[in-house]
């Protein structure tokens with residue numbers, strides 16, 4: 001696989017993957033075709049994104065046409081937060097594999113440490129008075145065991161975590177037979193997750209950056225749907241220091257931000273539905289930032305203040321015993 005790094009499991013993961021959260025199903029088809037043409041071989045999806053079927057159709061077309069082979073591509077999907085029960089693990093992975101038309105995924109992630117109840121269809125969370133219903137009985141160790149069994153069964157090459165905090169990860173590591181190979185978290189110039197990266201490095205866990213551009217697209221969505229304040233969304237792409245480097249290297253601010261993470265050894269999964277931006281997000285392997293430029297970008301970190309995704313839009317989530325972040329009163 002091109003421009004990839006090795007995971008603790010021996011698997012290779014391409015440093016740039018196509019993120020697909022918030023990509024509408026009809027958009028995903030064109031975006032994925034564009035991405036595959038541009039050379040992407042790593043795709044990040046989730047049961048919750050409701051686009052696995054579209055992704056599966058495109059992959060099948062490309063494989064049937066002989067343009068790609070299964071082991072040329074790296075596919076990640078995730079257990080939904082309303083399937084966070086041991087007996088649900090095989091059920092939801094099976095559904096994802098059917099939709100993706102694959103026999104196995106490269107990574108299956110435990111998407112959120114907290115849980116909601118599913119509705120009777122099993123496709124979406126149950127709602128009561130317009131809010132999702134928490135399931136407070138989440139048992140990480142039992143769920144992890146069920147995930148390990150999916151590795152034994154050959155349905156997932158690797159298993160990992162997303163949106164977990166250090167003590168939650170530590171407890172799983174201490175009680176696991178197969179350790180998590182990755183941790184996927186929000187990570188961008190304003191929120192560099194230095195503590196969790198240090199911890200993961202010691203444990204041999206690869207940290208993957210979601211929202212590596214500061215998720216500019218989520219802003220409108222969250223402000224409208226959840227009444228979030230615009231202050232919650234820093235303009236990471238508009239940072240002057242980033243623009244200056246973009247000018248110097250004849251690159252875009254997005255390419256500078258992605259290069260900064262990739263050059264630090266962090267795989268990134270920027271989402272785009274736009275052909276030019278899909279291409280440009282992949283064209284970050286033909287230049288190097290100097291040590292002092294890397295240090296300058298490292299210094300943009302705002303620590304906890306830079307966090308965008310605290311999940312507080314999901315009413316009551318802080319009351320779940322496994323809510324992973326600092327509680328806000």
Ligand code: A2P
Pocket residue numbers: 019210211212213214215216217218237252254255269270271272273274277278280281
């Ligand atoms: P679009 O899909 O129209 O390209 P993140 O991965 O940090 O969540 O960011 C995704 C958002 O950033 C999407 O709204 C996407 O919009 C936008 N985006 C993706 N690539 C670029 C880029 N190269 N320059 C500017 N905006 C981008």
